[in-house]
Amino acid sequence: MIRKILFAILLAHSALIAQGKPSRIILQAPPPNPQVPAQVAPQVPPGELPQVPPQVPGLTIPPPQIPAPIPPVTTTAPQAPATTIGASTVTNALGSPAPVTGAPGTTIAATSSPGTNAPNTDTVAPAPGTTVAPAVVTPLVIPVVVTPAPVTPPPTTPVPTTRAPTTAAPTTPAPTTAAPTLPPLPTGYEYGAWNQVCPVPTSEQDCQFNGQMIQSDAVNNRGIINCDRTADCCKCGSIQCGVVSPIAGLPLVDPHGCLQFSAGDYGAYGVKQIVVIGNPASGAGGASISCAGRSGCQAMNLFGDSITNLMCNVDNSCSDSTIQIDNPIEGFWIDCNGPESCRNSKMTVNIGTPIPEGSMCNPQYSNIRRFGGIKCAAMNSCDGLELTINNRGCDDVIFELLDLDQVNGAKFNFNGKIEISSCVCGPACNFASGLGKCFQNLERLICPDVRSCMNMVKTIINPMDMFYLECSNELSCAMADLTIDLEQDPLSPEFTFKQPVRFIQSLKFGGINSGRGATIHIHNHQFIDPQIPGQPVIVTIGVLECSALNSCQGLTIYTGDNVNIMHRICGSFEACNGCMIKKDEFDVGIPCNPDPFPFVPQQWLPQGPSQSIPGQQQPPKWIPGSPVV
Numbered sequence: 001m002i003r004k005i006l007f008a009i010l011l012a013h014s015a016l017i018a019q020g021k022p023s024r025i026i027l028q029a030p031p032p033n034p035q036v037p038a039q040v041a042p043q044v045p046p047g048e049l050p051q052v053p054p055q056v057p058g059l060t061i062p063p064p065q066i067p068a069p070i071p072p073v074t075t076t077a078p079q080a081p082a083t084t085i086g087a088s089t090v091t092n093a094l095g096s097p098a099p100v101t102g103a104p105g106t107t108i109a110a111t112s113s114p115g116t117n118a119p120n121t122d123t124v125a126p127a128p129g130t131t132v133a134p135a136v137v138t139p140l141v142i143p144v145v146v147t148p149a150p151v152t153p154p155p156t157t158p159v160p161t162t163r164a165p166t167t168a169a170p171t172t173p174a175p176t177t178a179a180p181t182l183p184p185l186p187t188g189y190e191y192g193a194w195n196q197v198c199p200v201p202t203s204e205q206d207c208q209f210n211g212q213m214i215q216s217d218a219v220n221n222r223g224i225i226n227c228d229r230t231a232d233c234c235k236c237g238s239i240q241c242g243v244v245s246p247i248a249g250l251p252l253v254d255p256h257g258c259l260q261f262s263a264g265d266y267g268a269y270g271v272k273q274i275v276v277i278g279n280p281a282s283g284a285g286g287a288s289i290s291c292a293g294r295s296g297c298q299a300m301n302l303f304g305d306s307i308t309n310l311m312c313n314v315d316n317s318c319s320d321s322t323i324q325i326d327n328p329i330e331g332f333w334i335d336c337n338g339p340e341s342c343r344n345s346k347m348t349v350n351i352g353t354p355i356p357e358g359s360m361c362n363p364q365y366s367n368i369r370r371f372g373g374i375k376c377a378a379m380n381s382c383d384g385l386e387l388t389i390n391n392r393g394c395d396d397v398i399f400e401l402l403d404l405d406q407v408n409g410a411k412f413n414f415n416g417k418i419e420i421s422s423c424v425c426g427p428a429c430n431f432a433s434g435l436g437k438c439f440q441n442l443e444r445l446i447c448p449d450v451r452s453c454m455n456m457v458k459t460i461i462n463p464m465d466m467f468y469l470e471c472s473n474e475l476s477c478a479m480a481d482l483t484i485d486l487e488q489d490p491l492s493p494e495f496t497f498k499q500p501v502r503f504i505q506s507l508k509f510g511g512i513n514s515g516r517g518a519t520i521h522i523h524n525h526q527f528i529d530p531q532i533p534g535q536p537v538i539v540t541i542g543v544l545e546c547s548a549l550n551s552c553q554g555l556t557i558y559t560g561d562n563v564n565i566m567h568r569i570c571g572s573f574e575a576c577n578g579c580m581i582k583k584d585e586f587d588v589g590i591p592c593n594p595d596p597f598p599f600v601p602q603q604w605l606p607q608g609p610s611q612s613i614p615g616q617q618q619p620p621k622w623i624p625g626s627p628v629v
Contacts, residue, residue, distance in 0.1 A: 197270075398419045401421065
């Protein structure tokens with residue numbers, strides 16, 4: 001038990017010495033042992049750790065661990081009779097002076113002189129008969145650097161390894177758009193300012209170099225630009241008629257305005273910046289645009305203001321173009337009367353001044369503006385055309401005539417208060433879109449050409465009073481299916497002052513087979529007569545006229561309720577053969593011919609002279625009598 005206590009004390013003492021703190025514990029020095037020499041450790045200054053030799057290359061030595069401090073332990077030895085022994089110097093295992101404690105009751109004073117820390121320091125043994133407790137010496141653990149003997153590994157031959165075949169993931173390179181390269185052109189042609197193909201200019205053409213600009217305010221051409229020579233303005237960068245040179249970046253209108261812009265064969269072909277500004281106050285009342293040459297205005301971009309007409313009368317003269325006309329002059333007319341003249345073009349017509357934001361049209365205001373219209377009569381002249389007409393103001397706009405004979409795939413947009421007085425629509429109208437306005441509030445529907453309205457299926461909504469239908473050429477309305485709808489809205493503000501339709505002037509079929517096999521439906525839905533409360537409106541058709549051969553053969557007219565036909569005229573029995581007027585599909589109907597039975601005149605055989613047979617003689621009526629005696 002005592003040994004364990006002393007061992008703990010010695011550990012605490014060693015920890016205090018390692019920390020550089022003086023120990024208040026006095027230990028008794030052990031007797032000298034001649035057989036076991038005292039272990040001498042290198043002196044370590046207080047508060048420092050033993051030095052570790054440098055690390056040997058190739059050997060990793062863990063860092064020294066500092067023991068945790070142990071609290072001091074004080075042990076009281078048993079008391080004995082005091083015996084005084086002379087002081088002597090005893091060294092402990094670390095070479096530092098250590099106090100010596102004798103037998104119980106005996107005190108040995110340990111002293112040391114300076115510089116007596118060498119390993120051979122003399123020690124004084126206690127007096128005979130004095131029992132000295134053996135001191136427990138804890139050796140200081142000093143890490144020993146062990147250098148392993150070099151070991152030569154046996155030669156090894158690397159085993160050849162074959163890598164598994166790897167297939168790289170497919171990579172798709174990012175698409176790159178190469179700069180467009182224009183193909184070479186044949187001799188005599190070159191590219192214009194807008195990459196269009198132009199003939200090589202001669203000395204007479206207005207634009208000799210790419211990008212030139214011509215204006216109408218130049219010398220000798222005030223108000224007029226004529227690109228009438230072949231490819232005259234093809235290489236121009238811009239054409240400005242009626243616009244002076246800009247000042248401070250703002251274009252100004254020429255006080256004279258543009259009077260005329262014209263283009264001959266390829267005259268303004270492909271030019272993307274053309275401006276034509278007319279002057280309404282001028283004598284001409286605006287500017288005229290005439291594309292009178294083959295492809296003269298093809299693929300151009302044109303902006304016009306105050307224009308009187310746009311004439312495209314030759315092959316491809318305005319095809320594939322973009323045209324915007326603002327504020328056209330009343331009577332404005334678009335004429336696409338050349339083969340494919342307006343094919344695939346995009347035209348926009350803006351009429352009137354836009355209504356300011358937050359305002360609306362005054363219901364009491366009324367003003368009518370009339371314009372000519374558009375004509376698409378030549379072969380494929382308006383196929384693929386996109387025509388937009390915008391009424392931006394408060395005026396009522398009326399177009400007098402839309403002649404739409406060649407409009408396959410065309411698209412029409414009528415925005416605002418727009419009415420069509422007359423719409424001539426051929427079979428191609430069945431393949432066009434947006435023509436609802438074309439058949440609203442019509443004054444007349446005329447089909448003047450051969451087969452112009454043949455097989456047409458259309459509904460005419462609320463035509464004007466005195467409306468008439470005219471099919472004046474061969475097969476012009478054959479097999480057509482037309483519907484006339486007369487609608488009425490009592491809740492509309494216009495109901496109180498707008499008069500209903502009371503009279504349809506005529507249904508005329510003047511061409512051979514013009515109405516053959518056609519069908520006409522009339523729906524009178526005007527159930528309230530403002531003049532006769534409680535009574536419907538009675539509609540009267542002035543005359544049904546079938547004047548040509550077979551003009552109304554097989555024609556059927558369904559009148560519905562409250563519709564009467566005053567006169568029926570058939571030029572011959574064949575003209576109205578099979579023509580019927582019915583109230584509905586279940587009605588037996590009446591013939592269109594007021595005299596359904598043909599007139600057969602009585603035949604008289606002529607009286608010829610009496611005939612005699614040769615060789616035969618009639619006996620005389622009288623013979624001589626006997627003589628008298």
